[in-house]
Amino acid sequence: MLDIVIEARKAAIGPGMNVRRILPFRLRRMVGPFIFMDHAGPIEMPPSLVPSMDVLPHPHIGLSTVSYLFGGQVTHRDSLGVQQVIRPGEVNWMTAGSGIAHSERFEDPAALAGGQLEMIQTWVALPEKDEESAPTFDNYQPGQLPIFTDSGVWMRLIAGDAFGLKNHVKTHSPLFYLHVVLQPGARFGLPREHTERGIYVAKGSIELSSRTYSVGQMLVFSKGVDPVIVAKEPATLLFLGGEPLGERFIWWNFVSSRKERIEQAKADWKEGRILLPPTDNLEFIPLPEDKSRPAGSPAPEALS
Template sequence: MIDLVINARKASIGEGMEVKRILPFRQKRMVGPFIFMDHGGPVQIDRKFKTSLDVLPHPHIGLSTVSYLFSGELVHRDSLGIKQTIKPGEVNWMTAGKGISHSERFENAGLLADNSLELLQTWVALPEKIEEVEPSFVNYQPSQLSEHTDKGLWMRLIAGEAYGIKSKVNTDSPLFYIHVKLENGTKFSLPKNYSERAVYLVKGQLEIGGETFSAGKMIVFKMNKNPVIHAKGDCELMLLGGEPLGERFIWWNFVSSRKERIEQAKEDWKQGRILLPEDDNKEFIPLPENPFKPKKDPSPEPLS
């Protein structure tokens, strides 16, 4: 029933901002088209301290970034000229395609002090035929996302299709991404008809197949199995999965089905051929010399 359990690992994406990194994992690089998943926070900063949580302008290719906030607020700027503040329950869906740069800044110091910042960022790899699509960005409001409630259950379909519901968020391959809250004792089943499925436990404890799992774990399930998820106390979780796209190479913020395309992207960033956001172009993250720690697994994990 259970194929693999992934324990979130600590990773730093800047001074004062440590995240839980779930994907990629050495034994499981992707779940469906999902190739990256970070859980940031909860973080609370005293307003008298100047923080450096901002993520400076940096590039992407070959993927869509999906930002989803539980609490707090951040400001997105990109090389398309878009500036967008994202708040809890909203979705920022940015498709990098042939190349885009963006920044994420925490401009409201009061919010950082008064509300714990907590967010999830995932990357969705693009099908090979559209890896070089023109970049785009869309913000979706909570009112545009389908929600469902039942006894002991609340669910928001962020993207894709599940349980007979289809999200208004535009996607490029079969997938599902769902935010779920369960009350103590509630039982729940995964979406069917997908090759790869997983649960990431944000808060609380779950029982699956007689095993108990705590927050910070991703449970990946075998194909054609329909496990029952049993909440042991109040829980919050993310369901994700879909159909695999084939092998993908990943280096820093670049994803591609071709190694040579990664090398081109590295050179494009070094030479300034990927533009910076027009109103956030005074600083940027330079191309790392070697962003990965030595390890036995030759396929690298990204930093952020």
């Protein structure tokens, strides 16, 4: 019934910014086209330390980054000249395609007061035909994202299609991404139309087949399995998945169906061929040293 339970691991993406990392996981690299998932927060930080949390300009290829906040706010800047503050309930969808750089800065100390900042970032791998597409960025407001309510259930469609809901968030392959809030005792299932499906517990706990699952766990199911979960307490969940895209390689912030393309992206960043954000170009994250392999051996890790 249940393919696997993924336990989030602790990861540091910068000074003062520790996250729960869910994907990729060594026994389950992707769920549909979703290849990466981090859960940051809730974070409370003294104002003097807020700048240390900033994620400096860094590059991506071959994927879309999807940012979604439960609380706080983050300022996005990218190579296209976009500057966008994202707030709770909005979606920032940046498609890197052939290459883009962006930063994420925490410029409002008040947004960190009382542990308000909490965000989810996922990466969605692109189909091969779109891997070299021109970079794009879109911000979607809460009013553009349909909401469904029922007894003990609140649900927002972040992207894709599920349970008959659709929106205009631009995606490149069949997928679904939902923010679901359940009250104690509420029962809920998964959309049946997608091949690979996952439930991530962001807050609270749920029960499935007499077992309890709590914060930091992702339950993954295949098509044809129709689980019914029950909220043990107020629970905030993310449902995601879709159709698999086939083998992908990942190294640092680069995703591709071809190893050699990732090597090219490394060289492009090192040589300055991926442009920095024009309004945030005084510092950046350098290409990390690859200590995992001898010189000249393949770098990327295959994901399928």
